[in-house]
Amino acid sequence: MSTLTRTEASQASSARNKKRLTAFLFVVPLLIFILLSFVAPIASMLWRSVHHPTVATLIPLTLSELQRWDGKTVPDQQTLNVFAQELHSLAKVRESGKLAEEINRASAGMSSVVKSTARKISRLDSQQLAQQGGEILLKSHRKWSRPDIWFAIQRAGKPYTYDYYLTALDLELDQEHGIQVREDTQIYLQLYSKTLSMALVITIFCALLGYPLAYYLARLPENRANLLLVLVLLPFWTSLLVRTTAWIALLQTNGVINSFLLGIGVISQPFEMLYTSFATVVAMTHILLPFMILPLYSVMRGIDPSYLRAALSLGARPIPAFARIYFPMTLPGLSAGALLVFIISVGYYITPALVGGTDGQMISNIIAFHMQRSNNWELAAALGSLLLALILLLYWLYDRFVGASNIKLG
């Protein structure tokens, strides 16, 4: 065997590097675009769910004073004085509302307390507060004398926190008992499980409806199958909003379906179909069906009809032959379609928001709520991160038991 000389080797490697560089340069614009528009926002959201320095920047002195606090009684006079001073200066620059909101999140009902106290304190001057701020504070509202409030403020003041994850999991950190299940409201876990079960139902429906159609299409001659595939794809070319709105027109109390059923006298009272989880499931099954049909179709197209013929010639009856031979061969397409539909529907927002009402809401709707209404981006980020983690976990499980290499999209 002859070996390459040093110059030959270096020439070969420089040629290879040049090729790699060219290939890389081709994807640089896309890479930058993805980094800016996809990776960066997601990373910042993930970061936001654990990093929350608002309170730390609003009342830094109070927080450093609180470090000396034993956590059992009311903080000492000096701490209270510092807090009163800081609240005063916040009120002057009209930022006390922000603090009130933050403290309210940590301990519900504190918003009005902070606001009214701030209003009172803002009328006094800071010299006086430096001396008697604590007393004024305690007098202004009895809640200021409760240690758990100060505990909450102390926790809210930490720039790095996992509190939002606790909230997202319906847990809370109690001063005495540590992490425990939140007593008052249990919404998020329930919403997660509802989201997952609805996604599962949608996936099953898509599979049940899509499989026979894909099978039928795969057995048609190519030109007719292509024509019908266009019909399958037609919904993709219609705006999502239009399709969802069409479902509103169909499902509403005085909508097409109810009018028809009333008209032919099957029912005497209109069904309440819109603004239920039923509406969400129906509309989303309709919207996501192509994601199931396309991978199934492409896999089924690739299956030679001679497999089924071979099974029949070997003596298998049509249905067992289908179950034992054909069905396992379509699993790559089925699992790809199921995974697509499931993951898309877990994070779906528009359709449940429009047709779901309160009953058909999914986790994405509550995330949007926290982004838009309650302005609690950190909780939204935590909920979103948990959703992401959940999907990754499901994907990992899928890969573990089915094998991601079995997925076939086209």
Add this chain to the structure above:
Amino acid sequence: MADLAGDKPFLQFTNVKKTYDHKNLVVKDFNLDVAKGEFITLLGPSGSGKTTCLMMLAGFEDLTSGEILINGRSVTSIAPYQRNIGMVFQQYALFPHMTLRENLAYPLKIRKQPKDVINAKVDEYLSLVELLDFGNRFPGQLSGGQRQRVALARALIFAPDIVLMDEPLGALDKKLREQMQFEIKRLHEQLGFTVIYVTHDQTEALTMSDRIAVFESGIVQQCAAPHVLYERPANLFVADFIGESNKLKGVIEAVNEDTVDVRLEAGGLISALKANCTEVGLPTTVSIRPEKLSFTERLGNTGNQVMARFVTRHYVGEYIRYHFMTADGTELVVKNMNDSSAPQLSAKEEVALAWLPQDSQALDRPVVTTP
């Protein structure tokens, strides 16, 4: 062989017709009797209807009209999975998600045979195709030839009455193909099953079959044993399709008992065996196999002769192909063994080529209408 005295044929196609589009017949009036244990090949160019016949027999296509009988019973009344017909496909059709053992055990499991019987049979058939060590592999891990051997074993393991093979060696390269031909032949002799074999490869058909049915546009042109097909082709299509033929144009001048006299367009009166062109005055094609045509010095003055001009020679190895041109422009090919008898010819040299009357046949000649 098919019509053994008094015996009912084992498998019978009678007046089978098939159309897909309700306009054109893909199979036109197919008749064939097959005896048990026979190796029948359906040979023909692609699109000639041979695979359709196979599919109708297997039950994957309906008959448009006619009947297929197995042991005197019409197959149309039997569901495909009850016909007990083994099938070997060109693309093997081994179930990719099952190991070889599972593939082989599949037909036995369906027949609800006990586990130990299944295991023993699978072992037996795996060793029959010499793949005993590969039982736990998946089809994707085998080479083409190995896969086809497994497919063969799977089609045989449940002892079917008939084994259908649809171009089973079409996907293999030449060497493997020859090896597999031998293998199939060996198994056929060893196990004695009936085979209907579809191919477009004439060498394959000639070497393996008991009888060959030559298909052309839905019609069986000739169904006979290989040597008959080669030496006594029934018409020009068969002569042309099976092997190579020199075709001399002429007109029938006289009809005798076994032979006809033909006036060649290239000049000369010759005698050839009577075939499907038996009336005086009819245009005919005299077909002679290249290896039967030889130089006059070897045959002397016996037999037929035609004068031709030497064009070129192709050196093939074990033989040499000489190309000649007759006076009327017909190309003639002579295959001569590459031995001391191989002559050296110079360009445009005129030689007399000779052959024995019994080595040539007067076949039909389609009248070409000049536009």
